[in-house]
Amino acid sequence: MKSRAWRAILLVCRLILGGVFVYASVDKIVHPAAFADILNNYNLVPDWTIHLLAIWLPWIELTAGLFLIAGVFVRGSAMVLGGLLLVFIAALGVNLLRGFSIDCGCFTTTKGSHTGSMVGLIFRDLALLVPAVLILWDQWVHLRPQRD
Amino acid sequence: MRTCLEILLIAVASFVVALGVNALRDNGLSLSTAYQVQEPVLPELTTDIPTVDLDTLKALLQGDMVMLVDARDDAEFLAGHIPGARSLPLNRKESAYDELRDELVSGRTVVTYCVDPGCLDSTYLAAWLLEMGVGDVMVYPGGIKGWQAGDQPVERNRGGLK
Numbered sequence: 001m002k003s004r005a006w007r008a009i010l011l012v013c014r015l016i017l018g019g020v021f022v023y024a025s026v027d028k029i030v031h032p033a034a035f036a037d038i039l040n041n042y043n044l045v046p047d048w049t050i051h052l053l054a055i056w057l058p059w060i061e062l063t064a065g066l067f068l069i070a071g072v073f074v075r076g077s078a079m080v081l082g083g084l085l086l087v088f089i090a091a092l093g094v095n096l097l098r099g100f101s102i103d104c105g106c107f108t109t110t111k112g113s114h115t116g117s118m119v120g121l122i123f124r125d126l127a128l129l130v131p132a133v134l135i136l137w138d139q140w141v142h143l144r145p146q147r148d
Numbered sequence: 149m150r151t152c153l154e155i156l157l158i159a160v161a162s163f164v165v166a167l168g169v170n171a172l173r174d175n176g177l178s179l180s181t182a183y184q185v186q187e188p189v190l191p192e193l194t195t196d197i198p199t200v201d202l203d204t205l206k207a208l209l210q211g212d213m214v215m216l217v218d219a220r221d222d223a224e225f226l227a228g229h230i231p232g233a234r235s236l237p238l239n240r241k242e243s244a245y246d247e248l249r250d251e252l253v254s255g256r257t258v259v260t261y262c263v264d265p266g267c268l269d270s271t272y273l274a275a276w277l278l279e280m281g282v283g284d285v286m287v288y289p290g291g292i293k294g295w296q297a298g299d300q301p302v303e304r305n306r307g308g309l310k
Contacts, residue, residue: 032176032177036177036183046182047182047183048182050183051181052179054177055177055179056163056166059163062162073158075151076150077154079155098223103243
Protein backbone atom coordinates (compact mmCIF):
# COMPACT_ATOMS: atom_id res chain seq x y z
CA MET A 1 0.00 0.00 0.00
CA LYS A 2 1.49 3.31 -1.05
CA SER A 3 1.31 6.30 1.24
CA ARG A 4 -0.23 9.54 0.09
CA ALA A 5 3.17 11.24 0.26
CA TRP A 6 4.79 8.60 -1.93
CA ARG A 7 1.99 8.88 -4.48
CA ALA A 8 2.47 12.64 -4.54
CA ILE A 9 6.22 12.21 -5.08
CA LEU A 10 5.57 9.84 -7.97
CA LEU A 11 3.08 12.25 -9.52
CA VAL A 12 5.61 15.07 -9.32
CA CYS A 13 8.27 12.81 -10.85
CA ARG A 14 5.95 11.91 -13.73
CA LEU A 15 5.01 15.55 -14.34
CA ILE A 16 8.64 16.76 -14.22
CA LEU A 17 10.09 14.03 -16.41
CA GLY A 18 7.19 13.98 -18.85
CA GLY A 19 6.93 17.76 -18.93
CA VAL A 20 10.63 18.25 -19.61
CA PHE A 21 10.56 15.84 -22.55
CA VAL A 22 7.35 17.26 -24.01
CA TYR A 23 8.85 20.75 -23.81
CA ALA A 24 12.14 19.53 -25.28
CA SER A 25 10.41 17.87 -28.22
CA VAL A 26 8.45 20.85 -29.52
CA ASP A 27 11.22 22.95 -31.05
CA LYS A 28 12.83 19.87 -32.60
CA ILE A 29 9.54 18.88 -34.21
CA VAL A 30 9.04 22.39 -35.57
CA HIS A 31 12.60 22.65 -36.94
CA PRO A 32 13.65 19.18 -38.15
CA ALA A 33 16.46 20.43 -40.42
CA ALA A 34 18.07 22.41 -37.59
CA PHE A 35 17.80 19.36 -35.33
CA ALA A 36 19.49 17.28 -38.05
CA ASP A 37 22.40 19.77 -37.97
CA ILE A 38 22.66 19.30 -34.21
CA LEU A 39 22.63 15.50 -34.49
CA ASN A 40 25.37 15.76 -37.10
CA ASN A 41 27.48 17.88 -34.74
CA TYR A 42 27.60 14.99 -32.26
CA ASN A 43 29.62 12.99 -34.82
CA LEU A 44 28.23 9.73 -33.49
CA VAL A 45 25.87 8.33 -36.11
CA PRO A 46 26.28 7.74 -39.86
CA ASP A 47 24.92 10.39 -42.22
CA TRP A 48 22.20 8.12 -43.61
CA THR A 49 20.57 7.78 -40.16
CA ILE A 50 20.48 11.50 -39.32
CA HIS A 51 17.30 12.46 -41.18
CA LEU A 52 15.43 9.48 -39.75
CA LEU A 53 16.57 10.25 -36.20
CA ALA A 54 15.82 13.96 -36.60
CA ILE A 55 12.27 13.08 -37.64
CA TRP A 56 11.64 10.26 -35.18
CA LEU A 57 13.47 11.13 -31.94
CA PRO A 58 11.40 14.24 -31.01
CA TRP A 59 8.17 12.30 -31.52
CA ILE A 60 9.43 9.53 -29.22
CA GLU A 61 10.11 12.21 -26.60
CA LEU A 62 6.68 13.75 -27.10
CA THR A 63 4.77 10.45 -27.10
CA ALA A 64 6.50 9.00 -24.06
CA GLY A 65 6.32 12.34 -22.25
CA LEU A 66 2.57 12.67 -22.83
CA PHE A 67 1.95 9.06 -21.80
CA LEU A 68 3.93 9.60 -18.62
CA ILE A 69 2.03 12.78 -17.73
CA ALA A 70 -1.28 11.06 -18.44
CA GLY A 71 -0.29 8.01 -16.37
CA VAL A 72 -0.64 5.67 -19.33
CA PHE A 73 2.01 3.03 -20.03
CA VAL A 74 3.99 4.51 -17.16
CA ARG A 75 6.59 1.75 -16.98
CA GLY A 76 7.28 1.73 -20.71
CA SER A 77 7.35 5.51 -20.94
CA ALA A 78 9.73 5.84 -18.00
CA MET A 79 11.96 3.16 -19.53
CA VAL A 80 12.03 4.99 -22.86
CA LEU A 81 12.76 8.39 -21.35
CA GLY A 82 15.33 6.98 -18.91
CA GLY A 83 16.97 5.18 -21.82
CA LEU A 84 17.05 8.38 -23.86
CA LEU A 85 18.69 10.20 -20.94
CA LEU A 86 21.40 7.51 -20.77
CA VAL A 87 21.98 7.89 -24.51
CA PHE A 88 22.21 11.69 -24.17
CA ILE A 89 24.66 11.37 -21.28
CA ALA A 90 26.81 8.97 -23.30
CA ALA A 91 26.72 11.24 -26.37
CA LEU A 92 27.72 14.30 -24.35
CA GLY A 93 30.37 12.30 -22.49
CA VAL A 94 31.99 11.05 -25.69
CA ASN A 95 32.21 14.57 -27.10
CA LEU A 96 33.52 15.87 -23.78
CA LEU A 97 36.31 13.28 -23.94
CA ARG A 98 36.99 14.29 -27.54
CA GLY A 99 37.45 17.86 -26.32
CA PHE A 100 34.52 19.23 -28.34
CA SER A 101 32.08 21.84 -27.14
CA ILE A 102 28.84 21.28 -29.01
CA ASP A 103 25.33 22.66 -29.03
CA CYS A 104 23.44 19.96 -27.14
CA GLY A 105 20.12 20.70 -28.84
CA CYS A 106 18.43 19.67 -25.62
CA PHE A 107 15.59 22.17 -25.63
CA THR A 108 16.09 24.35 -28.67
CA THR A 109 17.57 23.99 -32.13
CA THR A 110 18.80 27.58 -32.17
CA LYS A 111 22.54 27.49 -32.78
CA GLY A 112 24.79 28.59 -29.98
CA SER A 113 21.95 28.59 -27.51
CA HIS A 114 23.15 26.01 -25.00
CA THR A 115 24.44 27.54 -21.84
CA GLY A 116 26.85 26.13 -19.33
CA SER A 117 29.53 23.55 -19.70
CA MET A 118 29.28 20.08 -21.18
CA VAL A 119 29.83 18.71 -17.67
CA GLY A 120 26.89 20.80 -16.45
CA LEU A 121 24.69 19.35 -19.19
CA ILE A 122 25.68 15.82 -18.17
CA PHE A 123 24.84 16.55 -14.53
CA ARG A 124 21.48 17.99 -15.60
CA ASP A 125 20.68 14.78 -17.47
CA LEU A 126 21.84 12.74 -14.47
CA ALA A 127 19.49 14.77 -12.27
CA LEU A 128 16.63 14.02 -14.66
CA LEU A 129 17.41 10.34 -14.29
CA VAL A 130 16.35 10.53 -10.64
CA PRO A 131 12.60 10.83 -11.32
CA ALA A 132 12.89 8.11 -13.98
CA VAL A 133 14.58 5.77 -11.52
CA LEU A 134 12.02 6.53 -8.79
CA ILE A 135 9.13 5.82 -11.16
CA LEU A 136 10.66 2.58 -12.37
CA TRP A 137 11.59 1.52 -8.85
CA ASP A 138 7.98 2.07 -7.79
CA GLN A 139 6.70 0.14 -10.77
CA TRP A 140 8.94 -2.84 -10.20
CA VAL A 141 8.61 -3.00 -6.41
CA HIS A 142 5.04 -2.03 -5.70
CA LEU A 143 3.47 -3.52 -8.79
CA ARG A 144 5.54 -6.70 -8.80
CA PRO A 145 2.47 -9.00 -8.70
CA GLN A 146 1.18 -7.38 -11.89
CA ARG A 147 4.44 -7.81 -13.69
CA ASP A 148 4.13 -9.63 -16.97
CA MET B 149 6.66 -8.69 -21.46
CA ARG B 150 4.19 -5.92 -20.69
CA THR B 151 7.00 -3.37 -20.51
CA CYS B 152 8.37 -4.53 -23.86
CA LEU B 153 4.94 -4.15 -25.43
CA GLU B 154 4.59 -0.64 -24.01
CA ILE B 155 7.99 0.37 -25.36
CA LEU B 156 7.17 -1.16 -28.72
CA LEU B 157 3.87 0.70 -28.84
CA ILE B 158 5.56 4.02 -28.03
CA ALA B 159 8.19 3.39 -30.68
CA VAL B 160 5.70 2.38 -33.37
CA ALA B 161 3.16 5.10 -32.59
CA SER B 162 5.80 7.83 -32.59
CA PHE B 163 7.34 6.40 -35.76
CA VAL B 164 4.04 6.40 -37.66
CA VAL B 165 3.13 9.92 -36.52
CA ALA B 166 6.63 11.22 -37.22
CA LEU B 167 6.69 9.85 -40.77
CA GLY B 168 3.15 11.06 -41.41
CA VAL B 169 3.83 14.58 -40.22
CA ASN B 170 7.13 14.68 -42.10
CA ALA B 171 5.42 13.62 -45.33
CA LEU B 172 2.74 16.29 -44.99
CA ARG B 173 4.85 19.26 -43.99
CA ASP B 174 6.58 21.68 -46.35
CA ASN B 175 9.95 21.53 -44.59
CA GLY B 176 10.01 17.75 -44.16
CA LEU B 177 13.30 15.92 -44.45
CA SER B 178 14.06 13.47 -47.24
CA LEU B 179 14.49 9.88 -46.09
CA SER B 180 15.87 8.78 -49.45
CA THR B 181 18.94 11.03 -49.27
CA ALA B 182 21.61 11.06 -46.60
CA TYR B 183 22.22 14.12 -44.47
CA GLN B 184 24.50 16.72 -46.02
CA VAL B 185 25.99 19.70 -44.26
CA GLN B 186 24.24 22.85 -45.40
CA GLU B 187 26.70 25.46 -46.53
CA PRO B 188 26.35 28.51 -44.33
CA VAL B 189 24.92 31.64 -45.84
CA LEU B 190 27.93 33.85 -46.26
CA PRO B 191 28.35 37.47 -47.14
CA GLU B 192 29.65 38.25 -50.60
CA LEU B 193 33.41 38.10 -50.69
CA THR B 194 34.95 41.50 -50.59
CA THR B 195 38.28 41.92 -52.28
CA ASP B 196 39.54 44.85 -50.26
CA ILE B 197 40.28 43.00 -47.03
CA PRO B 198 44.00 43.51 -46.42
CA THR B 199 46.27 40.50 -46.13
CA VAL B 200 49.49 39.85 -44.27
CA ASP B 201 52.36 37.56 -45.20
CA LEU B 202 54.20 35.26 -42.82
CA ASP B 203 56.99 37.68 -41.89
CA THR B 204 54.58 40.51 -41.20
CA LEU B 205 52.37 38.22 -39.13
CA LYS B 206 55.33 37.07 -37.05
CA ALA B 207 56.34 40.68 -36.40
CA LEU B 208 52.80 41.66 -35.44
CA LEU B 209 52.53 38.68 -33.09
CA GLN B 210 55.85 39.44 -31.44
CA GLY B 211 54.65 42.95 -30.73
CA ASP B 212 51.35 41.59 -29.39
CA MET B 213 49.64 43.96 -31.82
CA VAL B 214 47.05 41.57 -33.23
CA MET B 215 44.42 39.10 -32.17
CA LEU B 216 44.82 35.96 -34.23
CA VAL B 217 41.59 34.09 -35.05
CA ASP B 218 41.37 30.55 -36.42
CA ALA B 219 38.39 30.05 -38.77
CA ARG B 220 38.69 26.25 -38.94
CA ASP B 221 36.39 23.91 -37.03
CA ASP B 222 36.95 22.75 -33.46
CA ALA B 223 38.64 19.46 -34.33
CA GLU B 224 41.12 21.09 -36.70
CA PHE B 225 41.89 23.77 -34.14
CA LEU B 226 42.54 21.24 -31.38
CA ALA B 227 44.82 19.25 -33.69
CA GLY B 228 47.15 22.25 -33.88
CA HIS B 229 46.95 26.01 -34.35
CA ILE B 230 49.18 29.06 -34.48
CA PRO B 231 50.32 29.88 -30.91
CA GLY B 232 48.06 32.42 -29.25
CA ALA B 233 45.24 31.99 -31.77
CA ARG B 234 41.64 32.00 -30.64
CA SER B 235 39.09 29.64 -32.15
CA LEU B 236 36.22 31.22 -34.09
CA PRO B 237 35.01 28.47 -36.43
CA LEU B 238 33.07 29.70 -39.44
CA ASN B 239 30.56 26.87 -38.94
CA ARG B 240 29.49 28.23 -35.55
CA LYS B 241 30.62 31.79 -35.84
CA GLU B 242 27.68 33.37 -33.97
CA SER B 243 28.18 31.44 -30.72
CA ALA B 244 31.98 31.72 -30.90
CA TYR B 245 31.69 35.45 -31.54
CA ASP B 246 29.61 35.86 -28.40
CA GLU B 247 32.32 34.09 -26.38
CA LEU B 248 35.11 36.25 -27.84
CA ARG B 249 33.24 39.52 -28.24
CA ASP B 250 35.21 41.47 -25.61
CA GLU B 251 38.55 40.51 -27.16
CA LEU B 252 37.34 41.14 -30.71
CA VAL B 253 36.23 44.68 -30.00
CA SER B 254 39.18 45.56 -27.78
CA GLY B 255 40.76 47.66 -30.52
CA ARG B 256 43.52 45.30 -31.61
CA THR B 257 43.76 44.31 -35.27
CA VAL B 258 42.12 40.93 -35.88
CA VAL B 259 43.91 38.56 -38.24
CA THR B 260 42.00 35.53 -39.51
CA TYR B 261 43.46 32.37 -41.02
CA CYS B 262 42.33 28.88 -41.99
CA VAL B 263 44.13 26.06 -43.85
CA ASP B 264 46.01 27.43 -46.85
CA PRO B 265 45.61 29.98 -49.68
CA GLY B 266 42.96 27.76 -51.28
CA CYS B 267 40.80 27.98 -48.17
CA LEU B 268 38.37 30.90 -48.23
CA ASP B 269 36.95 30.48 -44.72
CA SER B 270 39.35 33.06 -43.29
CA THR B 271 38.23 35.62 -45.88
CA TYR B 272 34.56 34.85 -45.31
CA LEU B 273 35.10 35.16 -41.57
CA ALA B 274 36.97 38.44 -41.99
CA ALA B 275 34.13 39.85 -44.11
CA TRP B 276 31.60 38.72 -41.53
CA LEU B 277 33.60 40.25 -38.66
CA LEU B 278 33.66 43.55 -40.53
CA GLU B 279 29.89 43.31 -40.90
CA MET B 280 29.66 42.68 -37.17
CA GLY B 281 31.47 45.94 -36.52
CA VAL B 282 34.94 44.66 -35.70
CA GLY B 283 36.96 47.64 -36.87
CA ASP B 284 40.29 46.39 -38.17
CA VAL B 285 40.42 42.95 -39.80
CA MET B 286 43.11 41.33 -41.94
CA VAL B 287 43.63 37.88 -43.44
CA TYR B 288 46.68 35.66 -43.30
CA PRO B 289 46.08 33.66 -46.52
CA GLY B 290 48.94 31.23 -45.89
CA GLY B 291 46.92 29.53 -43.17
CA ILE B 292 48.20 26.85 -40.86
CA LYS B 293 50.04 25.16 -43.73
CA GLY B 294 51.91 28.35 -44.62
CA TRP B 295 52.77 28.82 -40.96
CA GLN B 296 54.16 25.30 -40.63
CA ALA B 297 55.98 25.57 -43.95
CA GLY B 298 57.85 28.49 -42.39
CA ASP B 299 59.09 26.15 -39.62
CA GLN B 300 56.90 27.86 -37.05
CA PRO B 301 55.63 25.99 -33.98
CA VAL B 302 51.99 25.03 -33.45
CA GLU B 303 50.07 24.94 -30.21
CA ARG B 304 47.57 22.31 -29.12
CA ASN B 305 45.80 23.99 -26.19
CA ARG B 306 42.09 24.88 -26.25
CA GLY B 307 42.66 28.57 -27.08
CA GLY B 308 39.22 29.86 -26.15
CA LEU B 309 37.29 26.67 -26.80
CA LYS B 310 34.97 25.84 -23.91
